[in-house]
Amino acid sequence: MxxxxxxxxxxxxxxxxxxxxxxxxxxxxxxxxxxxxxxxxxxxxxxxxxxxxxxxxxxxxxxxxxxxxxxxxxxxxxxxxxxLTQGLRKVHFDGEFVEAEGGLSLHQLVQYTIQKGLTGMEPFFGIPGTVGGGLAMNAGAWGAEIKDLVHSITFLKEDGETVERPRSRLRFSYRCLSFPKSWIILRGKFHLKRGRKEEILEAVKSYSERRKRTQPIGYLSAGSIFKNPKEGPAGKWIEEVGLKGFRMGQAMVSDRHANFIINQGKATAEDILNLMEWIERKVYEEKGISLEREVRVIGE
Missing domain, CATH: 3.30.43.10 (Uridine Diphospho-n-acetylenolpyruvylglucosamine Reductase, domain 2)
Known part of the structure; x- marks a missing residue:
């Protein structure tokens, strides 16, 4: 096969x-x-x-x-x-609107909007995913969600047809965009606002410094492992059950932010998944809170 x-x-x-x-x-x-x-x-x-x-x-x-x-x-x-990261990365500006293909990195898109003096994307500076991935999971940071900037999304259907959906017909929720599994996000169109470049750069600097202070930047990770439950930040509960810095094999709960799992160099997926299951179990047993995974797990 x-x-x-x-x-x-x-x-x-x-x-x-x-x-x-x-x-x-x-x-x-x-x-x-x-x-x-x-x-x-x-x-x-x-x-x-x-x-x-x-x-x-x-x-x-x-x-x-x-x-x-x-x-x-x-x-x-x-x-x-x-x-999609090597061929579908174009970006087009039209006044306060910017349309970016799904393979473009969010970080690069933020840099382009800064150059154009457009504000709104600053919280996403430093997020390593793509535009397509950010839309698919309704990426968020520092209280902002990407859905709040979306004007429309263009999808590629399984039969090769492209279809554009306006914001009013898109179903966003916390860390999720609902759309048919066989569809692919080709590009997103965002409505931003004019801003003063100095203020935009200052905001980006502030978010960047905050990210460095609170997240394990420079380490091997997949970003936030769990969605924040209604009871409060997932990292808070993981830390409260004593798992900050806890290891399984070469996988470790970050000692900087407990909702990040770090590959210390030679971790296997099994190490990571076993650690995730242990976290879920401990938080549920001690706090009565069921953590929902934010990361996708695929393969055999």
Whole structure:
């Protein structure tokens, strides 16, 4: 089956196509076994070509951003993985509106908006994910959510048709955007405001310094592991049950922010998942709070 997936992928696009790729090389946590095939389409037409054949041959398909907020299990991913980060990164400005393709990093988008003197995106400075990933999970930071800036989102459907949905027809919730699983976020259009560049830069500096003070910047992590429950920040409860700095194998609860798990260098996905399960169990047993995962877990 693996060889069939790989044979069908050969020569399908001009963009890079890699085989048996260790997913630890493509994820921020740096864990995960091999993916059978990883495509890096150069444009929309190549992406459509991949989707068309995958649908016809019933090949499992996973869309990858920058590999943040993601844990790939140790046996890897069967089927095709498609990364949008090398071909779908265009950005277009029209007055107070900015339209960015799904493969562009949120961090880069914030930098572009700063250059244009537009304000609104500052809280997302330093978030390592893509525009597509940020929209899919309704990324948030410092009380801001990306949904509050969205004007519309353009999706690619499984049949190759593109469809634009205005904000009024999009269903956002906490760390989630509801849309059909077979659809792909192609681009998002955001409505920002004019601002003074000096004030925008000052806000970015403030958020950046706050992030450095409170989060394990520079360490291997997937970002926040759990969503904040209604009872309060997940990190607070994890710390209160005594798990800050707790280790399993090479996986460790960050001693800076307890809602981050750090790969100390040679952690496996099993180490990470075992630690997550232990955290969930301890917080529930001692606090009566059920933690919901923010990170996605995929693969075998």
């Amino acid at each position: 693996i060889r069939d997936y790989q044979k069908l992928a050969e020569g399908l696009i001009q963009g890079r196509t890699l085989f048996d790729v260790p997913m630890r090389q493509l994820t921020s946590l740096q864990v995960g076994g091999p993916a059978d095939v990883v495509f890096f389409p150069k444009n929309l037409e190549e992406l459509k070509r991949i989707l068309k054949l995958a649908k016809r041959k019933k090949i499992p398909l996973f869309i990858l951003g920058r590999g943040t907020n993601l844990i790939v299990r140790d046996k890897g991913i069967r089927g095709w993985v498609v990364s």
